[in-house]
Amino acid sequence: MSQEIGVTGLAVMGANLARNLARHGCRVVVHNRTRARTDALLAAHGDEGEFVATGSVHEFVAALQRPRRVVVMVQAGAPTDAVVEELMAVLEAGDVLVDGGNARYTDTIRRTAACAEKGVHFVGAGISGGEEGALLGPSIMPGGSAEAYALVGPLLESIAAVVDGTPCCTHVDGDGAGHFVKMVHNGIEYADMQLIAEAYDLLRLRLGMSPAEIGEVFAGWNEGDLDSYLIEITAEVLRHVDADTGRPFVDVVLDQAEQKGTGRWTVQSALDLGVPVSGIAEAVFARALSGHAEQRAAARGVLPGPAAPPEPVGDRDGFVEAVRQALYASKVVAYAQGFDQIAAGAQAHGWNVDRAALATIWRGGCIIRARFLDRIRQAFTDDPGLTTLLVHPYFRDAVAQCQEGWRTVVVEAVRAGVPAPGFASALAYYDGLRAERLPAALVQGLRDLFGAHTYRRVDREGSFHTLWSEDRSERPVG
Ligand code: NBP
Numbered sequence: 382m383s384q385e386i387g388v389t390g391l392a393v394m395g396a397n398l399a400r401n402l403a404r405h406g407c408r409v410v411v412h413n414r415t416r417a418r419t420d421a422l423l424a425a426h427g428d429e430g431e432f433v434a435t436g437s438v439h440e441f442v443a444a445l446q447r448p449r450r451v452v453v454m455v456q457a458g459a460p461t462d463a464v465v466e467e468l469m470a471v472l473e474a475g476d477v478l479v480d481g482g483n484a485r486y487t488d489t490i491r492r493t494a495a496c497a498e499k500g501v502h503f504v505g506a507g508i509s510g511g512e513e514g515a516l517l518g519p520s521i522m523p524g525g526s527a528e529a530y531a532l533v534g535p536l537l538e539s540i541a542a543v544v545d546g547t548p549c550c551t552h553v554d555g556d557g558a559g560h561f562v563k564m565v566h567n568g569i570e571y572a573d574m575q576l577i578a579e580a581y582d583l584l585r586l587r588l589g590m591s592p593a594e595i596g597e598v599f600a601g602w603n604e605g606d607l608d609s610y611l612i613e614i615t616a617e618v619l620r621h622v623d624a625d626t627g628r629p630f631v632d633v634v635l636d637q638a639e640q641k642g643t644g645r646w647t648v649q650s651a652l653d654l655g656v657p658v659s660g661i662a663e664a665v666f667a668r669a670l671s672g673h674a675e676q677r678a679a680a681r682g683v684l685p686g687p688a689a690p691p692e693p694v695g696d697r698d699g700f701v702e703a704v705r706q707a708l709y710a711s712k713v714v715a716y717a718q719g720f721d722q723i724a725a726g727a728q729a730h731g732w733n734v735d736r737a738a739l740a741t742i743w744r745g746g747c748i749i750r751a752r753f754l755d756r757i758r759q760a761f762t763d764d765p766g767l768t769t770l771l772v773h774p775y776f777r778d779a780v781a782q783c784q785e786g787w788r789t790v791v792v793e794a795v796r797a798g799v800p801a802p803g804f805a806s807a808l809a810y811y812d813g814l815r816a817e818r819l820p821a822a823l824v825q826g827l828r829d830l831f832g833a834h835t836y837r838r839v840d841r842e843g844s845f846h847t848l849w850s851e852d853r854s855e856r857p858v859g
Pocket of ligand 1: 389390391392393394395413414415418454455456457459460463464481482483484508509510511512
């Protein structure tokens with residue numbers, strides 16, 4: 382395989398990916414709509430490897446040997462369509478076009494089909510790790526055909542993060558599979574961050590700890606089961622002091638969380654698939670609530686909280702440990718839900734997604750990298766058809782050990798009027814899964830009464846309808 386690739390789109394991600402490729406001995410032909418970015422890249426980093434700067438798209442494509450390998454790193458949506466269209470006018474059958482942006486997976490399915498008409502392989506590759514990951518080793522989730530992966534996979538694997546000698550890059554499966562799993566990865570990231578934020582809030586409001594003290598707690602947690610990139614950077618952010626005011630950094634940041642869209646896409650897809658990703662949904666809605674400044678201003682000081690001021694928490698160390706348990710258990714639920722969505726998406730689209738392989742490539746490079754992904758990898762390796770992570774013996778026992786603290790924290794949050802939607806909904810999901818009977822039976826009864834929607838019985842096969850407005854006798858239906 383020739384060690385050559387083209388990269389178009391040289392903003393932060395594309396430039397760093399190009400540098401990563403060049404540092405790994407690849408000849409990198411670079412291009413950007415605005416030439417100044419190309420020149421800036423070469424001026425600053427041209428000595429890191431072999432770069433070939435090009436001006437026009439024609440020049441860019443002509444500088445590559447066939448079959449050409451081209452990575453597109455531009456803004457998702459219309460810009461990606463514009464770039465793909467421009468490239469498709471010059472690329473030829475057998476060439477490979479890799480979209481490393483955060484494309485919506487349905488767009489990737491459409492682009493893959495359109496490129497295939499001309500014999501060009503389209504690879505929608507999820508890339509996680511931000512700008513640092515792009516430079517030093519991201520986690521890469523390429524979709525597309527096996528034939529296309531054979532052409533670009535080894536190159537992508539060579540620049541990915543490496544954990545225990547294994548590159549954090551694997552062929553996920555056909556057309557949109559790569560971008561689908563990247564979307565769910567980002568959804569899990571939303572849930573993870575929301576849970577971390579709730580843990581911080583409870584320690585601050587119920588124990589009166591300072592951000593720096595809570596930073597120390599997170600640093601300590603990072604030594605154990607919670608060891609992860611997000612926990613590590615939480616400690617860093619909480620310890621940070623604003624240079625202008627001398628106040629904790631978190632206290633000078635406006636408390637309105639923004640979003641770029643992948644969390645929302647994950648929830649929209651989960652709704653279509655019928656998968657209860659309540660942890661991700663709560664995280665998306667919590668960000669939305671934080672941004673509803675008008676409603677918050679109207680309610681602040683107007684809506685009463687608990688009648689009596691909450692009593693101080695007596696056992697400080699015990700409460701810190703309970704919050705750790707709530708965080709760990711809720712995190713397992715969020716990951717379990719995300720992996721359920723991946724299984725459901727794969728089934729709906731006819732992809733064969735190996736969840737153990739995904740957990741393997743999420744152990745490094747990406748934002749959700751965490752020690753416990755190794756446990757998830759092991760769980761799906763033990764049982765590739767595992768119905769839910771929560772019933773694997775390791776996670777069943779680990780969550781069971783956290784259960785008491787988890788429940789204490791949710792009760793305390795409710796009692797004190799501190800919002801903890803992630804912890805509470807994760808616990809409700811857990812209790813919902815393990816319930817002997819759910820009140821869904823009553824929902825079915827109501828649906829049958831007002832809409833003749835029918836129901837199934839616990840003691841007989843088939844569907845039934847009760848003649849509610851007549852003699853209330855029961856009829857088999859269909
Ligand atoms: P941006 O998402 O900010 O996009 C800027 C790039 O898109 C520039 O190269 C710009 O060219 C190009 N571009 C645009 Br905008 N419209 C174009 C058009 N019509 N034709 C040609 N080029 C066009 O860059 P980024 O933050 O480096 O991210 C690149 C991709 O990677 C995105 O899809 C992003 O979602 C994804 N991603 C980002 C991160 C991250 O941490 N930032 C992480 C993972 C994935 P110009 O210079 O001429 O304006």
